[in-house]
Amino acid sequence: MAFKIGLLGLGTVGTGTAQILLDPQGRHPLLQEIEVYRVGVRSLDKPRLVEMSESLLTTDLESIVTDPHVDIVVEVMGGLEPARSLILKAIANGKHVVTANKAVISRYGDEIFTAANQAGVYVMLEAAVGGGIPVIQPLKQALSVNRIHSVTGIVNGTTNYILSRMQTEGGEFSEILADAQQLGYAEADPTADVDGLDAADKMAILASLAFGGRIKLPEIYCEGISKVSAADIAYAEKLGFTIKLLAIAKQDLPAPEKGTSLQVRVHPTLVPKTHPLASISGVYNAILVEGEPIGQVMFYGRGAGSGPTASAVVSDILNIAAILKSGGDAAKLHPLLSCSHQDYCAIAPMEELVTRFYARFLTRDRPGVIGKLGTSFGNHQVSLESVVQTGIHGELAEIVVVTHDVREGNFRQALDEIRTLDTIDSIPSILRVL
Template sequence: MKPIRVALLGCGTVGREVVRLLHEQADELAARAGAPVELAGVAVRRPHKHADLGDLLTSDASGLVTREDVDVVVEVIGGIEPARTLLLEALKAGKSVVTANKALLAEDGPALAEAADASGVDLYFEASVAGAIPLLRPLRESLAGDRITRVAGIVNGTTNFILSAMAASGASYADALEEATRLGYAEADPSADVDGYDAASKAAILASLAFHTRVNSADVHCEGIRAVTAGDIAAAATMGCVIKLLAICERTPADESMPESVSARVYPAMIPATHPLASVDGAFNAVFVEAEAAGQLMFYGQGAGGAPTASAVLGDLVAVARNRVLGGRGPRESAYASLPVRPIGTLRTRYHVSLEVVDRAGVLSTITGEFARHGVSIAAARQTGEGNGNGSARIVVVTHKAPEAALAATVDVLAGLDVVHGVHSVLRVEDLGRKGVAG
């Protein structure tokens, strides 16, 4: 059979593993695809750093993706540009595309999908979310006959390592981040991970696939873990909970304010220690998918790293190559539902609020009165003498489910009261075993 020729964009941690697997497993990949799968070229910015690849190297990425002898373009360079321009060029030239670029898909996935449709070629991106874990293909294919109601889980290994380290040793956020950096789990600039942007991009992709609706990164409410303290970790433990950075995507029923809609959000939250996600430690990922007929499904495994991500890339590459050999196409974008995205302020969940207050009679009553005035029902409230001294005390309030906007308004008022020295933390409490968190 005529070989399937592959252009590789980028040769970093993941790209190197893709090259290795293409060479080491060449015979098996050919058998699975129905034709040999060969590298046509590798585009990098600094060819001198990859001299072992010899004549395959080029710095002309645009020329490589439009070459007549290239059938498939694999992109692992990341970021928005030049990846977007290169992939659009490739698709318009009739090349199928395999990408691991979550940021680009979350920002401009529809443009790529439309370009693929216009040329009648494939766009595959399993490696963009959760590394080696087969998650996107089940959403696109295996569950295509079901109605998915929620996708929730841990999709960023760096933050999960940090929070796991804090819980295991009582370390501060700064110390846990330092350890993650030393061990190679965190980048020199960890902002994309610890501020939640990486997880938000993945949440946009998951919501788009699960709910047949275009959701981009701007639609995802995003909070990171920088503000999580050792005190928060300890407070969670006293409630029988652990703190995880969660990506939660839900289909929400119509109510008096909106028709049926979808929501997507990323934030640190307390979850019951008995929930399976609570035991996901280190740099691992785990995602729960809930569907009306299938019930709850859990996907767990290595969420990042060169070899795991390359495994997902090669899986897509085999599927695309097989389609080229047989003259078919894989699944196209499905956005028929076109549901509106629900604003974060209308979502309902429980909250754990910790404040430092003046230690005198009547203060607890003042605090709880403000919650009542804003329509936020309290499940439990307690005051201790554990403030920072100078006659201060700590008040902890746990609420019933309340709208995000009402809770935010309550906290704003509390922060301005004379009897409040400071609002130390506000954390959601998510019961992932029940549907309708946002209902």
């Protein structure tokens, strides 16, 4: 029995997927029973990096998802449409689906998984987060016996590459970004990466799996790295931190009157150099899961690219093929592979977040300015861990503060008061501290 694959897309990831499926020797023997049956492409004339019969190719993508011979539809074309519509049509036609499309899943996952559960088919998405890093299946299976407390990740290679170079070279964001674009590490339009939107898509998926509920993407707080300066990188270094764009999902301890809610957020963060994520540099990704009783587990590897992402895609194909081969009843989805939760997680508002902060102030060089800062912070129950006057810029002094744990709402109120002080010129940087 051969399991027939309908592949939507033959770009970077599609090519890598086809190369694995067409060359199964030395891999799991079940791969020899998987056949690339149809391949949907935008153009039939484009040169290919993988050898396959021209008869497999078609520009009619809908004919693949409705073909009665296709068992598994693999969507690696990217974008929201027509990917979403093709996935839904594949499900309606009783096809299992494997996708690498984090944007479609994070935005339309409720619609897609509801349809899949009703149709009795699987939608697998290991490749949607972290490239080839196996994290989706562990969250569904091996780690599901734990009470997950938090998932913290560096899940965007472009921003990690930029911040890593800013740290090693002392350059500013804009110049490093331009160089990264020239080298192909950043897109021509880098908005999704540098504004944190790509990381938010991925954290929506991870949080949903870790905490057993659907996540509304607009409720994820999202802040990018464009305001991180070389000065902030240097001060973080002196204070024993490195700056990373982190995606964080954390379960608040339940208050008796409020119940449990999640913090789900993406923002640049000062990470202590002793923390496991501090050493993750360049284009690499890492996801740290903390739970009880397991403690800490970290998943690390390349978060993108043809080979790593294709590895995750084919692992999902293999899982589905294994179930079909063992005679799995399509009407009874495997509870550790399907996604069955229906309820939405309650997301805590950012003003309720309790964390530490780093802030950099430019002040007029007058006596008592640090005292006034301290008074304003104290008025709003903000306790300071350190205050450093770092230098003079013309007629302005630069002061850096790091707080103890504080409620974000209180910290913001303190900043509003500080902005009214005649000794304060500006607050060029505010960052959270892990």
